[in-house]
Amino acid sequence: xxxxxIADWLDACVDGELDxxxxxxxxRHVQHCERCSSALQERRALRDALVAGAPVFRxxxxxxxxxxxxxxxxxxxxxxRLPFGLGVGLAASLAVVALLGWTLGRQAAAPAPDxxxxxxxxxxxxxxxxxxxxxxxxxxxRHVVRPWFNGKxxxxxxxxxxxxxxxALVGGRLDYLQDRSVAALVYRHGEHPLNLFVWPSGxxxxxxxxxxxxxxxxxxxxxxxxxxxxxxxxxxxxxLNREELREFVRLLQSQG
Amino acid sequence: xxxxxxTRSFERSVLPHLDxxxxxxxxxxxxxxxxxxxxxESCLRAFQFQDGFRGDDGRAWLLAIVRxxxxxxxxxxxxxQTASFDEELHSPASELASPQAALQRxxxxxxxxxxxxxxxxxxxxxxxxxxxxxxxxxQIAAVAGIPIGTVMSRLARARSRLQQxxxxxxxxxxxxxRT
Numbered sequence: 304x305x306x307x308x309i310a311d312w313l314d315a316c317v318d319g320e321l322d323x324x325x326x327x328x329x330x331r332h333v334q335h336c337e338r339c340s341s342a343l344q345e346r347r348a349l350r351d352a353l354v355a356g357a358p359v360f361r362x363x364x365x366x367x368x369x370x371x372x373x374x375x376x377x378x379x380x381x382x383x384r385l386p387f388g389l390g391v392g393l394a395a396s397l398a399v400v401a402l403l404g405w406t407l408g409r410q411a412a413a414p415a416p417d418x419x420x421x422x423x424x425x426x427x428x429x430x431x432x433x434x435x436x437x438x439x440x441x442x443x444x445r446h447v448v449r450p451w452f453n454g455k456x457x458x459x460x461x462x463x464x465x466x467x468x469x470x471a472l473v474g475g476r477l478d479y480l481q482d483r484s485v486a487a488l489v490y491r492h493g494e495h496p497l498n499l500f501v502w503p504s505g506x507x508x509x510x511x512x513x514x515x516x517x518x519x520x521x522x523x524x525x526x527x528x529x530x531x532x533x534x535x536x537x538x539x540x541x542x543l544n545r546e547e548l549r550e551f552v553r554l555l556q557s558q559g
Numbered sequence: 560x561x562x563x564x565x566t567r568s569f570e571r572s573v574l575p576h577l578d579x580x581x582x583x584x585x586x587x588x589x590x591x592x593x594x595x596x597x598x599x600e601s602c603l604r605a606f607q608f609q610d611g612f613r614g615d616d617g618r619a620w621l622l623a624i625v626r627x628x629x630x631x632x633x634x635x636x637x638x639x640q641t642a643s644f645d646e647e648l649h650s651p652a653s654e655l656a657s658p659q660a661a662l663q664r665x666x667x668x669x670x671x672x673x674x675x676x677x678x679x680x681x682x683x684x685x686x687x688x689x690x691x692x693x694x695x696x697x698q699i700a701a702v703a704g705i706p707i708g709t710v711m712s713r714l715a716r717a718r719s720r721l722q723q724x725x726x727x728x729x730x731x732x733x734x735x736x737r738t
Contacts, residue, residue, distance in 0.1 A: 314715045318689065320696050349722055353690045356671030362581035366595045370577070370602045374566055422706060429708035523706060 304328050309339045317346045417520075420538075423480050425522050427487070428498045428540040431476065437489050437496060438474030448475040452486055458535065460486035460501040463558045470497070470551050490551070497541040497551065504531045517552055519545065528552050569609050572617035573602070579618055579692050580625045586687045587629040588636075589676055597632055601625045619694070622702045626684060633680060674724045682717035689714060 309332050315321040316329045333340040431437050440451040445462040452460055455477055464472040469492055476487040478500065485502040515536075520527040526548045529538040537555075541548060580601060584594035601624045675686060684703060688694045700707045 314711060314718065315696075318696070318714070345722055346718060349718055349725070350690060352671050352725065353675070353686070353721075356668040357675050357687075357691060358668075358672060359691050360578075360582045360585040360594075362577040362598065363591075363595065366581065366598060367574075367577055370599055371570075371574070373599070373603065374569065374606060422700075422704070426700065426706040426708065429706055523709065 304332055306332075306336060306339055309333070309336070310342065313339075313343055313346055316343065317350060420481060421520050421522050421527060424498075424500060424527065424538055424540050425525050427478050427480060427500070428525065431478070431487070431489075431498060432496060437476065439476045441474040443472050443474075445472060448472065448488070451475055452477075456484055456486055458486075458501075458503045460488060460535070462488055463555060465490070465551070465554050465558065468554050469493075470554065492541070492543060492547060492551070495541055495543050495547075497539055497543065497548075499537060499539045499555075501535055501537055504534055504536045519548075530556075532556075565609060566606075569606050573605055573609075573621050576618040576621050577602075580621050582691060583622055583684070583687055584625050584629055586675070586683055586691075587626065587680060588632060593632060593636070597628045598625060601628045604628070616698065616701070619698045619701050622688070622692075622694075623704065626702055630680070670725060674721050677724075678717055678720065682713055682720070685710060685713040686717050686721070 309329055312321060312325055312329050316326060321329065329343075333343050440448055442448050442451075443464060443466065445464050448462040449459065452475060460475075462472060462475065466472065470490045471492075473489045473491050473496075476489060478485050478487040480500060480502065483502060485500050488499040488501065490497040490499065514533075515529075515531045517528050517530040520529070525540050525542055526545055527538060527540045528548055529536070530552070531537065539548065539551065539555075543551070577598065580598045581594055584597040584601075585591065588594050588597060601621065605621055605624050675683060678686065681703075685699060688699045688702060694702065696707050696710045699710045703710070705713075
């Protein structure tokens with residue numbers, strides 16, 4: 304680990320978000336590196352200064368009372384109370400406000416399932432690179448990678464090596480998306496790592512039972528493609544450009 | 560019956576987090592009246608949409624609604640502050656070398672508070688959720704709707720900035736600060 308690695312891990316270290324292996328590495332490094340040691344101390348001093356100096360605001364009692372009172376008055380679900388008779392104007396405008404609020408709230412609180420999933424996939428990809436934990440089973444041999452998942456998953460992900468076509472299989476990993484274990488197959492194209500996530504279609508995770516054509520997404524600079532077939536859903540993420548990723552998907556589909 | 564049940568379960572899962580909601584809203588809007596409005600509106604939205612709440616983290620759920628309501632409020636009332644923040648353009652050195660910043664270089668509480676208040680909203684949000692509310696990276700990612708990697712880079716940049724503003728004038732050269 305060099306100083307630039309340490310700089311990347313400094314905040315996670317101060318925040319207690321570093322796994323024990325990396326934590327030990329950071330501790331070991333700062334023992335003999337004055338520069339990183341003082342950087343770590345500065346971060347800790349800043350945290351102390353923030354905790355001591357930045358006020359934590361408490362909700363005023365009047366606000367709490369107002370909210371509790373307005374909840375007591377409310378009768379959900381509002382949408383079913385269609386306004387009839389007198390007072391229609393007021394009731395209707397209240398209903399509109401309520402529905403508008405509901406719609407806004409819905410956008411705020413519950414992004415579309417796809418969006419959530421894409422976010423999770425990009426996070427999983429980034430995490431696998433940051434923690435230097437790309438693979439649990441580093442092997443370019445599909446006859447090693449595929450059986451490794453046996454007993455760890457309730458399905459068998461296809462492991463196809465595309466080294467001859469420029470996409471080398473480098474291993475496999477267990478990952479976790481939307482409350483279920485998924486297979487992550489790791490490929491490399493030049494210096495670019497690809498994470499191919501695979502899980503059974505239907506059930507808890509997005510995607511119905513039917514085969515779905517390839518859909519492409521871009522999120523935080525990463526390119527994603529998702530499709531499903533033969534009962535499995537696939538989603539590949541990498542920092543390749545769109546054309547290169549299309550090529551990968553095409554190769555995979557033709558081999559699968 | 561259902562009404563009473565849902566009101567009660569809402570009161571149990573969400574209302575305990577009113578302080579956290581207000582704290583976040585207050586730091587983001589930097590205004591007491593606005594923060595109260597935002598929190599009240601957010602609670603009503605949360606209540607109307609409570610069927611969409613699954614899982615056990617009522618705090619993260621409420622905070623996500625609060626932060627979205629805050630950013631909407633800021634767009635309407637403080638345009639310019641939420642314009643999508645270009646992290647490359649706003650390198651720490653470019654903005655903070657003002658005489659005003661120099662005056663704030665002290666360790667006292669007021670300086671800390673102002674330094675946090677002057678952070679871009681996205682950075683302020685990350686610092687408040689992490690340092691004052693003690694949320695994990697994963698929870699911050701859920702509240703702000705961003706990947707964990709972005710949480711980490713925002714925290715790192717926010718802290719480097721704060722260190723720069725708060726460092727006493729006599730301090731040694733800029734060791735360990737990533738630029």
